[in-house]
Amino acid sequence: MKLIKSIVRPNKVDEVKDALARLNIAGMTVTEVRGHGKQKGHTAIYRGKEYNVSLLPKMEVEVVVADALADEAIKAIVDAARTGEIGDGRVFVFPVLESYRIRTGEREV
Numbered sequence: 028m029k030l031i032k033s034i035v036r037p038n039k040v041d042e043v044k045d046a047l048a049r050l051n052i053a054g055m056t057v058t059e060v061r062g063h064g065k066q067k068g069h070t071a072i073y074r075g076k077e078y079n080v081s082l083l084p085k086m087e088v089e090v091v092v093a094d095a096l097a098d099e100a101i102k103a104i105v106d107a108a109r110t111g112e113i114g115d116g117r118v119f120v121f122p123v124l125e126s127y128r129i130r131t132g133e134r135e136v
């Protein structure tokens with residue numbers, strides 16, 4: 028399994044969610060986060076000096092999927108979240124060793 032952790036624009040979350048639903052991905056976790064990428068958030072010029080104004084609000088979408096589904100899921104997320112402008116977000120992919128459903132104790136590898 029893989030954990031696909033995506034940081035996307037808040038107004039793209041629904042499209043990402045729908046794209047993942049079309050792949051029958053069973054679960055996801057969505058969290059409000061703040062951050063910046065390589066442009067270091069918004070900048071503003073004050074008295075001739077450039078300042079970092081903020082950590083911008085983003086949404087983090089986490090999905091754990093079977094290895095065989097990962098590439099398709101990543102493509103679906105990237106296509107759904109892209110506007111083509113800076114700040115569209117990032118996708119990070121991690122290996123997942125095990126997962127347990129607490130209700131049943133059932134283990135997935």
Ligand SMILES: Nc1ncnc2c1ncn2[C@@H]1O[C@H](COP(=O)(O)OP(=O)(O)OP(=O)(O)O)[C@@H](O)[C@H]1O
Pocket residue numbers: 034060061062063064065066083085112113114115116117
């Ligand atoms: N290296 C990183 N580590 C952790 N989080 C990151 C990293 N880069 C970006 N992020 C997260 O992703 C969000 C969106 O990043 P952003 O889209 O600006 O990335 P970027 O690499 O600067 O790409 P772009 O040039 O398209 O803006 C950030 O607000 C931050 O939450």
Ligand SMILES: [Mg+2]
Pocket residue numbers: 063064065066067113114115
């Ligand atoms: Mg950026």
